[in-house]
Amino acid sequence: MTTRTVAxxxxxxxxxxxxxxxxxxSLGSSNAAxxxxxxxxxxFFSDEPSDYLxxxxxxxxRGFETVTYMLEGHMLHEDHLGNKGHLKDGGVQWMTAGRGVIHSEMPQQEKGRMRGFQLWINLPAKEKMRPASYQDISADNIPRLKLSEHSEAILIAGRCEINTLAATGFINGSDGQHLSTDPIYIDLRLHAGESANIKLPATHNTLVYVYEGSAAIGDSDIASNNSALLSNGDTLQIGSETGSRLLILAAQxxxxxxxxxxxxxMNTSDEIEQALRDYRDGVLASA
Known part of the structure; x- marks a missing residue:
């Protein structure tokens, strides 16, 4: 057993x-990040409508997947395929752009809090031109694993083990779901003084993003609004003296x-030029 540390x-x-x-x-703020x-x-997190309206x-x-996870608020997704989805508190929208998708994501509220995350996951070269697809997942369909009276894990995607309990997210490769990077996406909510021991595939790259409180991994403390890229290993031990909410992301x-x-x-500059031409010519999202 090798325990992951903060790299x-x-x-x-x-x-x-x-x-x-x-x-x-955090991720994507530069090519190196x-x-x-x-x-x-x-x-995204604001109580001020002018920040999000x-x-x-x-x-x-083109060429990757987007995962939008809404903690609070109401956003409407519409795309060229005719998909329409209302993203509300606790819900997730998983979109595989593949060859191309043209969509919008527009707030459906005029006041109140809008809070959530958008993650981009790359696709391998052989899948970058696959047909686009979309899944709209309501909060009541996403499994929640009770870790203690006050701590829990919300299981959006993948399979792992948390505190010796088997954990399987809604998106898990079954029912024809195509997930070549085998992603794991967990919203972990730790009560003050509690911890979680998570077994993850040793082949996966892993990071955590702390969005409330602070968390400890080994000798490292991770403050709110920081991503921690982790070393290789098959076990992740996370604790929090003050209480913490954080995302755990792992994939091949x-x-x-x-x-x-x-x-x-994409993988080459020529492919980017082709994507720009296809968008200009109105064939980016053609079958």
């Missing part, structure tokens, strides 16, 4: 995206070149 801390940077939505970006196959991780009007993607690395231009993530 690098990436503080989230304040930025904006879409039509001016204010957010904090990635953890294969994870490309980008954004946190402009939303994310219609825009394209791809190990291929990455060339990114905004919403397009």
């Amino acid at each position: 690098r801390i990436i503080p989230a940077q304040v930025t904006s995206d879409g039509a001016g939505v204010k957010l904090k970006r 990635r953890h294969d196959p994870f490309l980008m991780l954004d946190e 402009a939303g994310f009007p219609s825009h394209p993607h 690395p791809i190990g291929e070149p990455i060339v990114q231009y905004g919403p397009f993530v």
